[in-house]
Amino acid sequence: MNPRRVAAVARRIAEGFRRDRRSLALLVVAPLVIVALLGWVLRDQKSTVVDLAVVNEAGAIGSRITDALTTATANAPNGVSLVETDESEAVARDRIRNGQIDLALVLPSTLLSDVAAGHQPTLTVITAGTDPAAEGGAFASLQSVLGTVASTIAPPGSAPIIPKIEHQTVYLSPDADQVDVLAPVFLGLFAYFFVFILTGISFLRERVGGTLERLLATPVTRAEIVLGYAIGFSVFATLQVLILLGYVLGRIDVPTIGPVGAFTIGLGVQSAGNPAIAFLVALLMAVGAVNLGIYLSTFARTELQVLQFIPIVIVPQGLLGGIFWPIDRLPDILQAIAHVLPVTYAVDALREVMLKGGDLGSSAVQTDLLVLAGIAVLFVLLGAFTIKREVA
Amino acid sequence: MNARAAVGFEPAVEAIGLRKHFGPIHAVDGIDLAFTPGRIYGLLGPNGSGKTTLIRLLAGLARPSGGEARILGLTMPDRPTLGKVGYMPQAEALYPDLSVGENIGFFAALQGVRGSAAIDRSLDLVELGSRKGAPVLELSGGMRRRLSLAVTLVHEPPVLFLDEPTVGVDPALRVQFWGHFRKLADAGTTILVASHVMDEADRCDELVFVRAGRVIARGTGADLRSTAGTDNLETAFLRFAGLDDAGRPLDAGRGPDPEAAP
Structure with missing residues (x-):
């Protein structure tokens, strides 16, 4: 063990941070923002009469x-x-x-x-x-x-x-636990989260590796790239959502086999409404996430910097989207923020469908789906716009 | 001066007062060029002289701040014209997870190439026909460079922009590459090769010396040598740049370059 070499490695890390100010800022700012947000949400919840x-x-x-x-x-x-x-x-x-x-x-x-x-x-x-x-x-x-x-x-x-x-x-059984209530809702967040990270990194590689440059030197249009990306990732997002939905709704009891005790696969949550609508909600989220990933990859130079978007893009949605606390109990400013977050609408729609048995005729579900579709279109435009900027 | 009038017929590639500014940096600072079809042009200059920016402007990947770039008479950027351009970027620009065949197949599809005949021909040309199923991740640097060239050629474009195509390529392969370029030029392809390796310059029909975003000289290698009064192209470049053999400015009025001063 040579202390000089150890010091050289440690210094290399410090120099890296000095060059990558954003990572340094994030190291400090991100946890502060999250802790502050959490404190705000918990302390200033409206008194609940x-x-x-x-x-x-x-x-x-x-x-x-x-x-x-x-x-x-x-x-x-x-x-x-x-x-x-x-x-x-x-x-x-x-x-x-x-x-x-x-x-x-x-x-x-x-x-x-x-x-x-x-x-x-x-x-x-x-x-x-x-x-x-x-x-x-x-x-x-x-x-x-x-x-x-x-x-x-x-x-x-x-x-x-x-x-x-x-x-x-009125809904569900009085014995329903937190899992019954939260599991459907997490579908929306997860569909968003993983697809966002994967697309963000994938598109960043496209930019950094030069393949986007090569792509843009062909007669391909921006719309074709964005649409192709959305379809390609949606296939896998669909698979992901199907498996997740299956696990949440299904339940297989495995009996005791030899030394392995009996266990259960799947959460066995009862869906009051049509799971196909829940699937549609998750899919809309995924399409939005693909294009948000494309858009935000513009602002990252490395894969690490894509991951740094998690505390900015994902965590606030988890805290404010109505998963843990009803939105109307949030402080007014946070309520306003909650109402522009896609997760808010996905959570509402998923609750409406899976817990309350709402269908496409329900006005709440219709509103949520429309807003989610609108957000997805907005992200598609943002994604396409950033590819154009690259060329200009 | 009208570049077209000087050439006398429709050039394959044309730059007219072409400029590209990035804030205060004038990467391309007023360049006029006209390339005759079926010839190989060498774009020579030190790192940071604006070669890549010039190629990106010509290939329609960047919008000029001023002037005009034309390919086959059409003002760039023009999307449909990109089907007639082959652009080999300096970066690897391949998908490492995909196989050789999948990489070239993807770009072939974007260029509207149907069937596998063109793909196989292009891979055979760079002697990668037997590695079609190999993931790019497993290829050596030289093989990746060859694949990159195959991808650039797959749609048989009449205009080729090659940004430092032989960097990291061993001498034997380099000779092969230039053999391909010559064959393509003989068949009518117009080729622009950017390089800072002067010993490749003599394989070009005509050379364009650039420095600080401007063309400082152009002509055949022989012309440039005799004009500069040297038999070494590197020295010729320094003469046209107004530098002495050590890279110091010749013009005493401008004072010594602080970077180059001892």
Whole structure:
């Protein structure tokens, strides 16, 4: 071990960084931006008041509970606000579907008889079922409010009756876990991420290796290059999305064989809607990513610099695209950013289709697909434009 | 001065007051040229003298800042005309993952060449016919250079721009290359070869000396030698550039070149 040689190698790295200021800047700036963004998203999330509706099927006792709930939730001390009473469970479910309320509490007609007979009464709480984390929080808030209510309405001197709560969901099953909810959504991000990196590097090689120069010395048009690239990569993006979709939706239980224990392949997520539409969404993302890769490869001189686009292009989309936090809870500025990110629309469309069973007739799905197609076209133009610039 | 009038008939390649500026750098600074069909022209000059930029302008890969470049009478850049041009870049410009056959097949398809006859002919010409299935990654530097030439020739273009085609090519192969160039020229192809190797210059029909983006002399090797009063082309180049044998300026009024001063 010769310290001089070690020092020479170390110095070579330092000199490389000195020449490649961008890498140096990124080394410092990228993690700062990501950490700051994460802090911003987590700290400044809009306070989430859960909008509750009560469906009273229990008559007079139900009205007493509703009144007590109204008092207990005035100014939403527990983050729960009673916004309305609905005449039936069906109405409440519709309003959850439309996003007008977050929770519905159903007071059953058997409430009085159960209490009178000394049984523990059962109340039903209905949530959307598409966001277990947020709904779990809302559920807990409601439980603490109900505890307050129970002690308010209990006759003086007697112990409050704590009801049993049954959780029902409008979409999916109440047992759905984070995987059921997140897996479909990750399809959109992954379709974008890997295709972007591959095309970016591939096109960079085309520029750096001189083959683009040779290409442009033939009668080929820019549109032909960009379209050919999009088709070529889309074939493989299609394959990728199909395999990923298969893994998310499929489930094979492998029994115990010899020393290998039983295990499962695939996530077995149930898709409420047509997986073909989910596939279309992922494909649109992939086409957009191909051309974004072509466009951004102009701004890179080395493959390392292509990878440096990950914290700029991919990470913010993962954080702001509505995967982990609903977009309407983001600070206003970040909401505005979220609304120009393709992942936002892909996530929304994939949720709409795979969790809520939306189809091509759903206006939300239509809007998302149109925006995604628009973004893909924009990236195609950007990609073609940068090839022209090379010639000029 | 009209270059066309001087030649007397339609030149295959023409530059008229051609300029290309990159910010303050005048890479090509007003060049007039007219190339007769079926001849080999040598573009000679030191590194950074504007040879590659001139070729890129002629081949329609860059837009001139001023003046005009014409191929077969058509103003460049002109996309359809590129089908009549063969451009061999200085860089390798091949796909290393693809095989020899796949590389040449790709560019042949872009040039509208159908069938494999032209591809095989082109590969045989550079003696790579037996390596058609080999990945470029496994080829030696000389073989890659040969493949690059085959790719350039596959659509049998009437105009060829070869940017330092013999760099990294061993002497025996270099002789073969020049043999091909001569055969192509005899068949009517107009060829421009950029080089900074003066000993290749005598294989050209006519030489163009460039320095700092300008043509400083042109003519046959013999003409240039006799005009400069030397039998060495390198010395002739220095004379036309206004430099002494050590590369120092001859013109005392301009003062010594700080770079070259001892």
